[in-house]
Amino acid sequence: MINVLVWNEYLHERMYEGVGRIYPRGIHGCIAEFLGRCDDMNVKTVTLEDEDDALSDEVLSETDVLIWWGHMAHDKVSNETVDRVVRHINGGMGFIPLHSAHHSKVMKKLCGTTCNLGWRNDDKERIWTVSPMHPIAQGIPEHFELPHEEMYSEPFDIPNPDEVVFMGWFAGGEVFRSGVTFTRGGRIFYFQPGHEEYPTYHNETVQRVIINAVRWAAPVTRAHRCIPVENRKRLPE
């Protein structure tokens, strides 16, 4: 079984009626619901309110893949929590930052860049599968459309990803690396769709991508450790 933890700041859904209507149980609730239908996943959720003990070392050691949705409260996540999460990712935990989590402290720390991008409020997006052989792309068509999504555009200030799995094209003409992977001990998949004002996480193709990403990011083994040289056995000459 893959232990999945879905973190969501859970503010927009409670502050704005329209968002609450789309996600009555929160974005985390919606994601947990479709992941929870997979026989190979145990899914738990956590929000900004229960932050400190909810992302403890104990919880993170039992988490195979952490999904992260945040937007207006990136700064409310304590640096101690960010350091702890990054340490667990470096030790093998999978990490899936969604949409505006590109500016989360965890993502910026993992990337070592600003993660800035261009954006505009509302547009149609066509997502192209550019690495069809990738495990995350299995069952995903050559391209699919989201009638409403926030436009994110290049330049996207990230280090060169390991792979670009999806490219987004917007009706305004912009393009964006919408699905990219990194390895930092654990496997990381950033996925751009998911603006809170649109029902993106109800879209079955988007759900399929996230399900595939969880399975791909689940660690084979944990706790990659650095062995101090003085403790290492001498190799035979």
Ligand code: ZN
């Ligand atoms: Zn957004």
